[in-house]
Amino acid sequence: MLGRFHIMAKMNKAIDEVRAAEAKRLEQAGYEPVLKHFRWCLLKREENLTDKQMVKLSELLQYKLRPVRSRLMREGFPRFWEYLYPACAAKFLDEWKAG
Numbered sequence: 001m002l003g004r005f006h007i008m009a010k011m012n013k014a015i016d017e018v019r020a021a022e023a024k025r026l027e028q029a030g031y032e033p034v035l036k037h038f039r040w041c042l043l044k045r046e047e048n049l050t051d052k053q054m055v056k057l058s059e060l061l062q063y064k065l066r067p068v069r070s071r072l073m074r075e076g077f078p079r080f081w082e083y084l085y086p087a088c089a090a091k092f093l094d095e096w097k098a099g
Contacts (some may be wrong), residue, residue, distance in 0.1 A: 004081060011074045012043050019067035034063060042071045073099065 002010075019042055023035040041057040043051065049057060061068055077096065083089035 006078075008074070011077065014073070015042055015070045015074060018070045035065070035067065038067075042067050046075070069099070082089045089096060 016039065019035055020041060023033065024044060026034060026035065038056060040059055041053045041060060044053065046054075046057075073096065079091060080092055080096070
C-alpha cells in the first residue's frame with residue numbers, strides 16, 4: 001500500500017516527466033523554450049516557492065501547457081485525504097481523473 005508521501009512523490013515524478021516531454025516537443029516545433037528553468041516552480045508546493053519562483057509560476061500559468069495542467073491537478077489532489085467514506089473518495093477520484 002502506498003502512503004500519502006509516496007503518492008505525492010509519484011505525482012511529482014510524473015509532472016517532471018510531462019514537463020521534460022513538453023519542453024522537447026515545443027523545442028522540436030520551433031517554439032521559444034518557455035519551460036526552461038521552470039522545473040522547481042512546477043514541483044514545489046505553492047507555500048514553499050520563493051518570490052521569484054512565484055512570479056515565474058504566474059507567468060507559466062498563462063500558457064495552457066500539459067505540465068501546468070498536471071501541476072493544477074496535483075494541487076487539487078490533497079482533498080482526497082479528507083474523505084471519510086470510501087464511496088465519497090471514489091467519486092472524488094473519478095471527478096479528479098476527468099479533470
